[in-house]
Amino acid sequence: SRPVRAPRGTQLSARHWLTEAPLRMLMNNLDPEVAENPDELVVYGGIGRAARNWECFDRIVDALRALKTDETLLIQSGKPVGVFRTHEDAPRVLLANSNLVPKWSTWEHFNELDRRGLMMFGQMTAGSWIYIGSQGIVQGTHETFVEMGRRHFNGNLKGKWVLTAGLGGMGGAQPLAATMAGASMLCIECQPSRIQKRLDTRYLDVQAPDIDSALRILANAETTGKAVSVGVLGNAAQIVPDLLRRDVRPHAVTDQTSAHDLVNGYLPLGWSLDKWHDMRERDPQAVVAAARASAAEHVKAMLGYHKLGVPVFDYGNNIRQVAFDAGVTNAFDFPGFVPAYIRPLFCRGIGPFRWVALSGDPEDIYRTDAKVKELIPDDPHLHRWLDMARERIQFQGLPARICWVGLGQRHRLGLAFNQMVASGELKAPIVIGRDHLDSGSVASPNRETESMKDGSDAVSDWPLLNALLNTASGATWVSLHHGGGVGMGYSQHAGVVIVCDGTEAAARRVERVLWNDPATGVARHADAGYGEAIECAKENGLNLPMIGPMIG
Amino acid sequence: SRPVRAPRGTQLSARHWLTEAPLRMLMNNLDPEVAENPDELVVYGGIGRAARNWECFDRIVDALRALKTDETLLIQSGKPVGVFRTHEDAPRVLLANSNLVPKWSTWEHFNELDRRGLMMFGQMTAGSWIYIGSQGIVQGTHETFVEMGRRHFNGNLKGKWVLTAGLGGMGGAQPLAATMAGASMLCIECQPSRIQKRLDTRYLDVQAPDIDSALRILANAETTGKAVSVGVLGNAAQIVPDLLRRDVRPHAVTDQTSAHDLVNGYLPLGWSLDKWHDMRERDPQAVVAAARASAAEHVKAMLGYHKLGVPVFDYGNNIRQVAFDAGVTNAFDFPGFVPAYIRPLFCRGIGPFRWVALSGDPEDIYRTDAKVKELIPDDPHLHRWLDMARERIQFQGLPARICWVGLGQRHRLGLAFNQMVASGELKAPIVIGRDHLDSGSVASPNRETESMKDGSDAVSDWPLLNALLNTASGATWVSLHHGGGVGMGYSQHAGVVIVCDGTEAAARRVERVLWNDPATGVARHADAGYGEAIECAKENGLNLPMIGPMIG
Ligand SMILES: NC(=O)c1ccc[n+]([C@@H]2O[C@H](COP(=O)([O-])OP(=O)(O)OC[C@H]3O[C@@H](n4cnc5c(N)ncnc54)[C@H](O)[C@@H]3O)[C@@H](O)[C@H]2O)c1
């Protein structure tokens, strides 16, 4: 094991900040505080890596240290394959990870290439060096709940509660995300250790000994209006149908068990944990069959709530597909979370904007928090998020912040941060990026582009144009990935990072990149016919040749 | 019908040459002299289009006319979807055509989207505005024959002859390409009109009344050493096996019937043309079955020649797959043309480099021809090509030239052309581009990346990196396509065009782009372990971090 940690402070180990930044961010992705399995170079997302292997890591570091202000390093699935002369306004690093010609875009072929050392799974921000730990997950989930509240409860989740299951790696963010959004939550989890971990880290408020106690706590919260999250030990395939039968009516229903992985991720109905672990070894196919049947019962109950008019949504764990495969033909009656709640945000270019303080000093982030509030004074939701994030979420690795803002705001924040670097208000440059799950950067028909208005779910011209335009705009690094989030064959997506080093040149690039990047998302949604996007394009004066007449 | 023809001369209809160039090239692609079916906006390659529909064409033209020196137009499958501010060293147009998320990368899904007006097939140079008519096909075929001669006949095809079939749209280039390479050819074609057309345009030298007369003509050519191309009417599925049985031994064997399209492209054994046409209407499935069985006989004979040690290769019409599907399990025993002959060229970054005179004046091309000879004085093969191309190939649309040159030569030619524009030696700017079938720009496991040394045939990180790097280097337009050449699901590829407007700024961009673009091809082949590519990288001082030690 060779632990990696990004350098802090203002002393450069590369020739300049635009190459120091990718160097520190690569290392930060592999920081044991940040990465799930740093020894294997795995950052998150199953096998999402930051570099193909340690030799490639070392050569990338060497290349970045030596890179000049007018050179560009190419990374092919985590391997450094060339340094070329470009110019100062061009990206310093260009990355393409896990891309396969479509007919060969399967896990089988990928795994074969991976075994032979020819490929790497980049997931989304793992291979593109802008992962910031669990803060990103908390906020994505939080925004989903908030938007759900806007849609169904006039923006006020006070006294409301959400029913869900799963307190695992990502699902564990649900209770915190809910209470931060003002809602209570009942979360069913079958493993005691998972519940304990969320209590320990204060992501979950209390554990109830049984379902009736849990319901009493929630009833009390409904009266007082004070949001509380309650965990209860049990099997969701049992409890959700029970609650439906008992006419218990939550205000929203979702799920984050790992239904996408039936061997390891979903406890079959009536099975003990011991039996589950044992059978996984002895007869994984039997586990799959039992888990699929149980998940189908779970989905049937979710459909029951959907029919009653309760907002129900799939949170990207593929549980509808599992039930559909088990014969529940109407499994897709309730929507995925993107078409249900996130798309209206995407229409305005709003998505998981984030930044990192290369100084390593938390004060730098706190100063940017204050600057965001100053520049966006009239957004209480955003202020609340910033306050609660500061209070309740620990930094992992280099201090970072995420907050969902869109076209028209991102470049203002970027310019302000750059100015703060220039004036010395911040100790070192700031790196700005985003998830690939964003407005203009992804085609993923089972998730981000599910049920597009015009049926263009599978059209992946958009993320490719996004990457090309970000390159043309002068981003510091740009990436093109395949298979993130939903696996081989199911998505294509692009990443972008831009560095505020306090120079005038950086200001010009920051302004272009942080305008153009969300603008491609607005254009993509306007092209698909979304009124909000056309409206947003109009307000921001975008030049979209085929919708010009509508705008004018 | 609304015929389109690019403006000629030096008067600009756009604001500057960097936008006038894509405007003229788009229009030139649709010139009736150039395009196969201009009314449908089809340039070539079945349904390869230059714009999605006429409304999109008009809006693209408007957008290009208005585009400023620091703006970039985005084209999504032939539709103009946005104009964004970038900078003067960025591309003026970025295009993504026909790209689909892999699981949806089928003709069925594409056709559905196409019908609904949501997509366009870009083929290779159709949607990326750098098609130049049949000159490109003649030379690609010519280079294949020449390389075959280098491999098997010490570079001397004098007295040698090639057996092939098909004198259609592309296959009709074979006899000219062969005689230009110094070889004779026997070409079997089942339609009299096709033979007549090639005689009329002087692509084919003579027609023989029967196979024995043809063989006499070839025997005579073998003695005199004067290359001659002979067409003979007949069915290849009959004649090729007959020749094998009769122990007639050609020096090489290939085929360009349209075996990739069994409904329309391959005449079944024993059928008259009338029956063929009639049955296509009445029972296309019966045609497919009969054609497949016939093509299988044809391939068996090709395999017979292969076994005898005669060089045999598939020229990208998928005939091996057809025979394989009919039960010829060893159909893939003989190679495709890329692994057989083209790959060594790709290893040195050599591929279908081409340029166009925006003035419309053929003299501009003749002056560049002379400049190429002056700058590359020691390449008789290249000189011969230039002379023969001038003599035997008519310009279609704007005058253009193609010639296969590689890393180290392309940027020298580009800089010289730019200088000639600056000095007034040429009347107007020159546009430089290439096919997507090139060294670093395509992943296509059944064609350009068939049988890569390390098994990385399907890895498409490379064309994506190529497009990103060309964008970062300041190309004038850059494109990313899917499905060209071999159809939906089977390829991903990138295009690049750079304009020599005679300015100093253009010179800097030309130098970077025309170096970096072929260099990615050398890097890609070096990474796959090809000695020629590693050698070429070394000679040219490329900085390839993981092969650095080998080079050093
Ligand atoms: N779309 C998105 O952006 C997004 C974000 C987060 C998570 N997800 C999806 O959510 C799922 C959960 O992710 P994770 O990282 O938390 O996975 P995980 O495997 O770490 O956690 C799953 C949890 O569910 C529990 N569980 C399994 N079966 C159960 C049952 N029958 N009843 C009650 N609890 C049960 C497990 O004990 C475990 O704690 C995954 O499918 C993931 O892909 C999607």
Ligand SMILES: NC(=O)c1ccc[n+]([C@@H]2O[C@H](COP(=O)([O-])OP(=O)(O)OC[C@H]3O[C@@H](n4cnc5c(N)ncnc54)[C@H](O)[C@@H]3O)[C@@H](O)[C@H]2O)c1
């Ligand atoms: N890989 C490449 O770069 C490349 C380049 C050129 C062509 N090709 C392939 O070559 C093939 C030909 O292309 P094209 O544009 O000339 O097609 P085309 O359809 O215009 O021509 C095919 C010709 O073959 C003749 N033919 C059909 N069956 C025959 C038979 N049994 N015997 C004799 N003649 C027969 C037809 O009459 C026709 O003239 C296609 O499959 C194409 O994809 C590939």
